[in-house]
């Protein structure tokens with residue numbers, strides 16, 4: 201089955217074609233980052249308008265890249281939520297319109313299920329069950345995954361997401377949006393021993409996270425340095441390093457706990473923050489110690505993309521799942537645990 205995947209939940213327009221027999225045939229992405237950078241974050245109305253501009257040309261591009269005509273598509277999967285409602289509606293309405301015209305099935309897919317399945321686009325995909333660490337701009341979750349749609353939430357952030365904390369810290373350091381790669385870059389030249397930032401909620405049992413206090417701690421440290429006239433380039437790098445160490449350490453501690461609690465031997469990490477090199481390195485090290493195998497998507501599939509939506513949708517479409525005619529879905533808030541397994545699995 202050849203499935204066109206469409207992702208428009210936030211600030212990237214992602215389109216891909218996934219073949220359930222042959223794998224990924226084509227994948228294209230247009231990032232709006234430069235447009236939003238001027239405002240220091242995503243402006244929802246601008247995002248929707250830009251998806252409208254980019255989506256159809258990108259669909260044509262993946263068809264050309266795959267050497268396919270529209271009529272050779274078997275189904276369409278689009279991101280139905282969670283995300284910015286106006287942005288979601290661009291993808292949803294285009295998907296439904298096209299599916300109607302081509303007379304093929306169409307299905308709204310959960311964005312985080314897409315992230316979670318992204319490692320399955322790689323050469324040695326994980327088998328179920330596994331523990332998933334979902335770390336993105338809007339989510340920080342640990343999930344026990346028994347199969348697609350068989351999710352048990354083990355813990356999540358009670359306030360900011362890890363990616364959001366990176367983005368806010370970047371702003372405080374005067375770095376551009378999105379902040380994750382920028383903070384990580386600056387942290388490279390930082391001294392990990394100069395400051396020690398708190399590891400929030402690690403001193404008590406449980407698998408929830410909290411990152412807003414860490415953000416305040418960063419702000420206070422920067423203010424103190426500034427008042428003392430010590431806020432030079434090295435100090436900024438040292439702060440970036442201390443912040444990154446604290447986030448990574450916190451995520452690693454909770455992953456370790458989740459693996460111990462569930463007894464599972466596979467760990468999947470996905471979402472934008474899973475591109476973080478220090479996090480990957482630390483988790484690889486921890487996993488090796490306890491005989492756990494770690495899986496993650498290639499860099500470009502850590503952040504938003506159409507390929508993960510095509511893949512997650514394809515498995516459900518293959519099982520016969522589809523939206524009712526004309527029932528396009530755009531759900532800004534949509535807890536992943538409410539999903540069910542594809543029919544017949």
Ligand code: ATP
Nearest residue numbers: 336337338339363378379380381472473476503504
């Ligand atoms: P969600 O998926 O929760 O709706 P989103 O789609 O905006 O949110 P993603 O596109 O998955 O999130 O990831 C973007 C986030 O990842 C941003 O917050 C960005 O700063 C962060 N990020 C990207 N690369 C890195 C990195 N190397 N280190 C840390 N954070 C990173």
Ligand code: MG
Nearest residue numbers: 210211212504
């Ligand atoms: Mg994004």
Ligand code: FE
Nearest residue numbers: 315336503504
């Ligand atoms: Fe995302």
